[in-house]
Amino acid sequence: MRPAPGEMPFLDHLEELRWRILKSLGAILLCVGLCLFFTEWIMDGLLLGPTRASFFMYDVLRLDAIDVVLQNRTVTGQFFAFFGTVIAAGVVIGSPVVVYQTWKFIEPGLYPDERQGLRFAAVFATFFFALGISFGYLIIAPVALQFFAQFQISDSIVNEFDISKYFSMLITWAFGAGIVFELPVVVTILAKVGVLTQAMLKASRRYAIVIVLVISAFITPPDPWSQFLMAIPLMGLFELSIGLTGIVERRRARDLAAEERREAKEREKREAEAARATTEAASVEPSAAPGPEPERPESE
Known part of the structure; x- marks a missing residue:
């Protein structure tokens, strides 16, 4: 093939x-x-x-x-x-x-x-x-x-x-x-494919704080000051991800609305063309058929 x-x-x-x-x-x-x-x-x-x-x-x-x-x-x-x-x-x-x-x-x-x-x-x-x-x-x-x-x-x-x-x-x-x-990039890609939404991220904010603290403790030394320093930008990146997800959703809704308007215009165009064709066909009169011959008066 x-x-x-x-x-x-x-x-x-x-x-x-x-x-x-x-x-x-x-x-x-x-x-x-x-x-x-x-x-x-x-x-x-x-x-x-x-x-x-x-x-x-x-x-x-x-x-x-x-x-x-x-x-x-x-x-x-x-x-x-x-x-x-x-x-x-x-x-x-x-x-x-x-x-x-x-x-x-x-x-x-x-x-x-x-x-x-x-x-x-x-x-x-x-x-x-x-x-x-x-x-x-x-x-x-x-x-x-x-x-x-x-x-x-x-x-x-x-x-x-x-x-x-x-x-x-x-x-x-x-x-x-x-x-x-890389958190904002990953979240943005997942939002584009429809896996994550802004509402989901806002609802999981309290769980995100716990996850951020765990990640900070994993990649930093076991001192609270380093973990705190790492957790601050991570929470900022999470909030940035929420904002980017909202932008993705608004852009998707705008594109969907534009696509629906385009389809509606094409549908109206097709309907107008069909109506115009019907009007043109109706305006063309058929050729006149020969009528019956008039009756002649009978001779007296």
């Missing part, structure tokens, strides 16, 4: 998917390679920045910070910490290319209105992911790090953190915040 015009055979879909995956991996590898040329700045200035009391965010957050001491307690600790963080940085930098390649793969199979909606989702998914990573790195990480660095049960115990644990927690805080900041 030959595919219809505009359709792609299954094997061609697989080939297209393969090339999109290869391009995404190529972009990530390129970004990892670029990060290798800037490892000194990435490691010393970016990733180890929160360990110094001179980190600029401590002045912004008004925190009385201290220097954090890191130690390497395993033979391969610095090696895996180095390459792990470089790869993570390359993935973050190359993530917009991955989103773009994913979008280009699914775009041909969408209707024009669906393309517009998912184009919005692709752009804002990248934006909110970058915003979440920035929030995790600039807000959550400094607050949590200083909390644990200054928490002591005795003056005879000194806090010195393992380098592998430090990088692992820093990546977890940043990536975790980046993922949960």
Whole structure:
């Protein structure tokens, strides 16, 4: 069976998917390679920045910070910490290319209105992911790090953190915040397909507070201050999702009303054409048939 015009055979879909995956991996590898040329700045200035009391965010957050001491307690600790963080940085930098390649793969199979909606989702998914990573790195990480660095049960115990644990927690805080900041995008997509409504979200607001606190406790250190800092933007994102869902519903209702008006106009047009055709047919008189001959008067 030959595919219809505009359709792609299954094997061609697989080939297209393969090339999109290869391009995404190529972009990530390129970004990892670029990060290798800037490892000194990435490691010393970016990733180890929160360990110094001179980190600029401590002045912004008004925190009385201290220097954090890191130690390497395993033979391969610095090696895996180095390459792990470089790869993570390359993935973050190359993530917009991955989103773009994913979008280009699914775009041909969408209707024009669906393309517009998912184009919005692709752009804002990248934006909110970058915003979440920035929030995790600039807000959550400094607050949590200083909390644990200054928490002591005795003056005879000194806090010195393992380098592998430090990088692992820093990546977890940043990536975790980046993922949960995708909430408005996910909710908007679910609203577009009709799974969620604004009324449903408003009715579940009290449950959302509990879920937000649980998520905050899962991706942040077990201190109430970090959880509170994470819960505030999440609730803001939830309220933003409610507003976006309302916009989606109003736009859907407007499009539905426009479609109904268009169908009504087409129906009126068809009825008018039918009435005009009937009037024209009735105005055409049939040819006059010969009448009976008049009777002649009888001769006397």
